[in-house]
Amino acid sequence: MVSKRKPKLAVWKFASCDGCQLSLLDCEDELLSLVGRVEIANFAEASRAVIRGPYDLSLVEGSITTPHDAERIQRVRRDSKRLIVIGACATAGGIQALRNFQDVKEFVSIVYATPDYIATLDKSTPIAAHVPVDFELRGCPVNKKQLLELISALLSGRKPNIPAYSVCVECKQRGTVCVMVARGEPCMGPVTQAGCGALCPSYVRGCYGCFGPMENPNVESLTAEWRHRGVQAPDVVRALRSFNAYAEPFRRESEAHDQ
Amino acid sequence: MTSKTIKVNYLARVEGEGGLSVKIKGNQVTDLQLNIFEPPRFFEAFLRGRRYDEAPDITARICGICPVAYQMSATHAMENAFGVTVGGPLRALRRLLYCGEWIESHTLHIYLLHAPDFLGFPDAIHMAKAHPGVLERGLQLKKIGNQIVSLVGGREIHPINVKVGGFYKAPTKAELYTLYEPLQWAMDAARETVRWVAALPFPALERDYEFVALRHSDEYPFNEGRLVSSHGMDIAIADYEEHFVEEHVPYSNALHSRLKQRGAYLVGPLARYSLNFDRLTPAAQEAARAAGLAEVCRNPFKSIVVRSVELLYACEEALRIIRAYEYPDVAAEAIQPHAGIGHGLTEAPRGILYHRYCIDDQGVITEAKIVPPTSQNQKAIEADLRELIGKNVDLARQPLTWLCEQAIRNYDPCISCATHFLKLQIEPG
Numbered sequence: 083m084v085s086k087r088k089p090k091l092a093v094w095k096f097a098s099c100d101g102c103q104l105s106l107l108d109c110e111d112e113l114l115s116l117v118g119r120v121e122i123a124n125f126a127e128a129s130r131a132v133i134r135g136p137y138d139l140s141l142v143e144g145s146i147t148t149p150h151d152a153e154r155i156q157r158v159r160r161d162s163k164r165l166i167v168i169g170a171c172a173t174a175g176g177i178q179a180l181r182n183f184q185d186v187k188e189f190v191s192i193v194y195a196t197p198d199y200i201a202t203l204d205k206s207t208p209i210a211a212h213v214p215v216d217f218e219l220r221g222c223p224v225n226k227k228q229l230l231e232l233i234s235a236l237l238s239g240r241k242p243n244i245p246a247y248s249v250c251v252e253c254k255q256r257g258t259v260c261v262m263v264a265r266g267e268p269c270m271g272p273v274t275q276a277g278c279g280a281l282c283p284s285y286v287r288g289c290y291g292c293f294g295p296m297e298n299p300n301v302e303s304l305t306a307e308w309r310h311r312g313v314q315a316p317d318v319v320r321a322l323r324s325f326n327a328y329a330e331p332f333r334r335e336s337e338a339h340d341q
Numbered sequence: 342m343t344s345k346t347i348k349v350n351y352l353a354r355v356e357g358e359g360g361l362s363v364k365i366k367g368n369q370v371t372d373l374q375l376n377i378f379e380p381p382r383f384f385e386a387f388l389r390g391r392r393y394d395e396a397p398d399i400t401a402r403i404c405g406i407c408p409v410a411y412q413m414s415a416t417h418a419m420e421n422a423f424g425v426t427v428g429g430p431l432r433a434l435r436r437l438l439y440c441g442e443w444i445e446s447h448t449l450h451i452y453l454l455h456a457p458d459f460l461g462f463p464d465a466i467h468m469a470k471a472h473p474g475v476l477e478r479g480l481q482l483k484k485i486g487n488q489i490v491s492l493v494g495g496r497e498i499h500p501i502n503v504k505v506g507g508f509y510k511a512p513t514k515a516e517l518y519t520l521y522e523p524l525q526w527a528m529d530a531a532r533e534t535v536r537w538v539a540a541l542p543f544p545a546l547e548r549d550y551e552f553v554a555l556r557h558s559d560e561y562p563f564n565e566g567r568l569v570s571s572h573g574m575d576i577a578i579a580d581y582e583e584h585f586v587e588e589h590v591p592y593s594n595a596l597h598s599r600l601k602q603r604g605a606y607l608v609g610p611l612a613r614y615s616l617n618f619d620r621l622t623p624a625a626q627e628a629a630r631a632a633g634l635a636e637v638c639r640n641p642f643k644s645i646v647v648r649s650v651e652l653l654y655a656c657e658e659a660l661r662i663i664r665a666y667e668y669p670d671v672a673a674e675a676i677q678p679h680a681g682i683g684h685g686l687t688e689a690p691r692g693i694l695y696h697r698y699c700i701d702d703q704g705v706i707t708e709a710k711i712v713p714p715t716s717q718n719q720k721a722i723e724a725d726l727r728e729l730i731g732k733n734v735d736l737a738r739q740p741l742t743w744l745c746e747q748a749i750r751n752y753d754p755c756i757s758c759a760t761h762f763l764k765l766q767i768e769p770g
Contacts, residue, residue: 101405
């Protein structure tokens with residue numbers, strides 16, 4: 083993107099809490115210089131002005147949960163040179179993917195009171211299940227420093243520096259005492275991708291997996307250790323089924339403990 | 342007779358996905374729908390079977406703009422179920438955390454989402470070019486709100502330090518004092534904000550709302566108090582569902598809430614302010630008066646002034662809490678879960694947020710009900726629009742559409758919040 087024209091940036095929302103795109107507005111110190119480098123072409127949360135595509139860079143927040151959104155993401159992909167998905171909803175289906183584990187009939191009997199006006203799919207799925215994506219930025223929410231790093235790397239045509247190692251590495255870097263070893267807290271850190279800065283252990287609680295599975299996690303070994311320490315199977319299932327419940331390594335392991 | 346339609350397919354500068362369609366015949370609005378097509382996410386369904394202590398983290402994900410409100414209503418509801426009261430420094434820390442969210446959320450709305458409407462810009466970036474320095478002030482204020490939430494909560498979006506009973510780790514007094522100087526600057530910047538918004542041009546509209554807000558014996562309300570209204574309602578929060586009911590309308594994925602006896606009502610800054618003016622600090626009262634506000638405000642366009650007064654209050658209250666803070670003996674009160682029902686109702690930036698949970702003897706949630714502020718305000722938004730359009734029906738379509746959008750943004754509507762429940766129609770995926 084060396085041309086004189088400012089690259090066009092678009093932000094798209096699907097089923098989500100708005101928090102990941104808010105991370106962009108939360109870059110209070112960098113926001114004005116960012117908008118100096120890109121043309122904000124479509125960002126409904128921030129602007130009424132809409133500039134037509136194609137877009138050089140699209141940031142996509144949220145998961146696909148309705149037939150309408152399944153079509154809309156195809157159009158967004160066609161209009162975008164590069165498509166980056168941000169946050170646990172977009173990369174793994176989000177907390178709303180808990181519906182994916184329910185028997186649909188049972189789920190209907192809980193919630194379906196009257197034949198209503200709402201159309202929804204029976205699964206909440208990540209963007210990559212529908213269209214090719216160019217990068218997945220993890221987190222619930224994403225780390226705004228990683229988001230800025232990713233955007234500036236893409237704008238200058240270099241590889242983003244986003245590590246895929248575990249939260250444990252960040253804990254060691256901070257010098258935080260291991261909450262699992264020292265306090266017996268069940269912690270997702272050993273199987274969760276870094277990015278938050280090992281926040282929860284520094285507040286004396288176990289990691290709960292906001293950033294989803296690290297590269298090649300050994301989830302089975304971790305849950306065996308938890309069970310050995312007395313964690314009951316239903317609590318193992320709950321720990322694995324939160325904001326990245328439908329990410330393959332967490333999903334598979336939770337199903338192994340779900341009787 | 343001439344007819345006209347107004348259609349906004351995708352509302353900008355609100356949180357979430359919504360639109361508006363209006364049909365006008367002569368000078369009569371014949372049909373008006375605030376369409377909310379934000380996909381439902383069914384939190385109340387999947388909270389069933391989760392442990393009580395997971396509710397603050399899970400419900401935070403309903404809204405990235407006001408996660409603290411969800412965490413506060415959830416923790417208070419659980420503590421109510423288990424008969425635990427959190428007092429002293431832990432209670433003060435919760436107020437401080439809420440101050441941070443109000444500062445962050447109110448500033449976002451005042452500077453980035455709402456002010457551009459009054460000045461005729463499509464967004465804050467365009468506004469910044471014509472009004473240099475203003476957006477910078479807003480961003481600095483917003484940053485200080487976020488710093489409070491980060492320091493007390495761990496991070497600004499979806500804080501990790503909030504726990505049923507208190508916190509995982511309490512900050513030290515020295516840590517809190519790092520916020521002191523920034524907050525002193527913020528007090529001045531908030532005063533300046535009140536002055537700045539007071540000079541905006543306000544469309545004329547006076548509405549006969551029934552205001553509903555918390556009222557506490559001696560504080561401007563955040564987490565505790567009785568639920569009162571301008572029509573004489575005065576109830577304990579456990580009685581909420583005896584007085585309010587939610588309805589489903591075909592054009593919206595959010596339920597509409599109404600008072601069983603009297604229908605539409607209003608929650609949020611206008612209601613809080615008009616029911617609690619006497620609980621504001623002298624500095625906030627003085628700023629409000631200087632801005633030309635009476636003790637009751639019924640012009641929804643002036644909510645931007647009221648939000649600015651609340652912003653000033655939140656900065657001052659945060660400073661007071663930091664000065665008085667003593668490091669607590671424990672970071673959280675002990676919780677012994679048992680079967681029960683708990684109610685929580687707190688003042689989110691956009692108005693009251695109600696939670697009710699049924700818990701079994703293992704501490705597992707068997708039923709959850711959540712009523713966010715925006716679903717409570719939907720009827721009021723629609724009524725505002727009807728009256729406003731009736732008065733301005735001679736305007737051309739474009740300025741009338743702009744005025745309608747601006748009127749919706751008076752509410753800082755959080756559509757992500759309003760759409761998280763509901764019945765569904767399953768289609769094979």
